[in-house]
Amino acid sequence: MKSFRFRRPDGFVYKAGQYITVALNANGKKMSKAFSLSSSPTEKDHIEFTKKLTGHEFSNMLDYMETGDVADIKGPFGKMTFEGEYEKIALLSGGIGITPMISICKCCTDMKLSTDIMLICSDKTEQDMIFVEELEEMKVKNPGLKVFNTLTRASEEWTGCRERICENLLLREVPDYAERVFYVCGPPPMVDSMMEMLHNIQISDSKINKESLIGY
Ligand SMILES: Cc1cc2nc3c(=O)[nH]c(=O)nc-3n(C[C@H](O)[C@H](O)[C@H](O)COP(=O)(O)OP(=O)(O)OC[C@H]3O[C@@H](n4cnc5c(N)ncnc54)[C@H](O)[C@@H]3O)c2cc1C
Structure with missing residues (x-):
């Protein structure tokens, strides 16, 4: 397992429990996968997701990323959220x-x-x-x-x-x-x-x- 952190994009608002899609470019090919955020909306400076490394193409592309690399992130998506509604x-x-x-x-x-x-x-x-x-x-x-x-x-x-x-x-x-x-x-x-x-x-x-x- 590996957690990946990105600077929280300006204006990126999400709820605990939501997910994003992450797109990466490799050899001219764009691949995109969904990841739940393991960060909390209360963490203002970064967003984080955690990937089970599988040794497959997308997983390796992520694993080989270096500090300063960019990913195309879309979202947030998903309705499995919690904001304190239930006791x-x-x-x-x-x-x-x-x-x-x-x-x-x-x-x-x-x-x-x-x-x-x-x-x-x-x-x-x-x-x-x-x-x-x-x-x-x-x-x-x-x-x-x-x-x-x-x-x-x-x-x-x-x-x-x-x-x-x-x-x-x-x-x-x-x-x-x-x-x-x-x-x-x-x-x-x-x-x-x-x-x-x-x-x-x-x-x-x-x-x-x-x-x-x-x-x-
Ligand atoms: C809403 C949502 C949230 C998600 N959140 C997370 C998250 O927080 N963390 C996370 O890790 N994933 C999450 N996923 C799953 C994620 O999107 C990926 O599908 C997953 O991480 C596998 O991607 P991969 O490229 O490593 O593996 P893939 O290459 O897509 O393989 C996935 C599985 O398919 C099988 N498979 C595929 N190709 C082969 C092959 N050549 N040989 C043998 N078996 C094969 C294996 O069982 C493998 O584990 C989420 C998915 C959704 C829909």
Whole structure:
């Protein structure tokens, strides 16, 4: 994983949870991909996105960028946003789907909102867990932020949860789930299974915000 920071363009206004498209030129060819912003609107001097490096063409172009290089950025896009509208939220992230959740957590922390946030992150292995230190720092500043990690292919040393995000896990870790507005982000199959789970426990679509990271 690698985070990329660009100077925040003048007049670039966005909400926590939104995404941009990034276009790069290589060998006369223009390629564009979508990335959720992992920065928060409260960070005035830069915008940031975080990419899972795949070794593929666009990923390598980004990886080889140097300080001072430019990218063509469009946006912001997306409706999975949070600006303090709800008192209690639950953020369910799968893998790189944590990026917009980080933006939301940072924004709430910087704005000193009293929002009760339950962030549940599902990853495969310990190496896939990102923003661990940042979340620890945010938890110190923000008493409303709780984080729960689960790993589906953890090493033997992992003493934490090993379940996928499922009904059992949710009912156990988030007993007040019915009072929360949900945010779901991850690869499309993860988002689909979260939607099925939430519908099964009678959470209506009006209480669910989602973003599918198409491309994974
Ligand atoms: C709204 C939105 C937000 C997003 N936010 C993020 C984000 O925050 N961070 C992020 O990393 N991504 C995000 N994505 C996904 C992102 O746009 C890219 O699709 C993704 O990063 C993969 O791009 P890539 O060029 O590295 O890989 P690609 O070359 O597009 O490959 C994507 C996948 O396709 C398969 N694949 C493609 N070509 C091959 C091949 N030759 N051999 C084997 N397998 C192959 C692999 O499974 C690979 O992982 C987002 C997508 C959307 C729609």
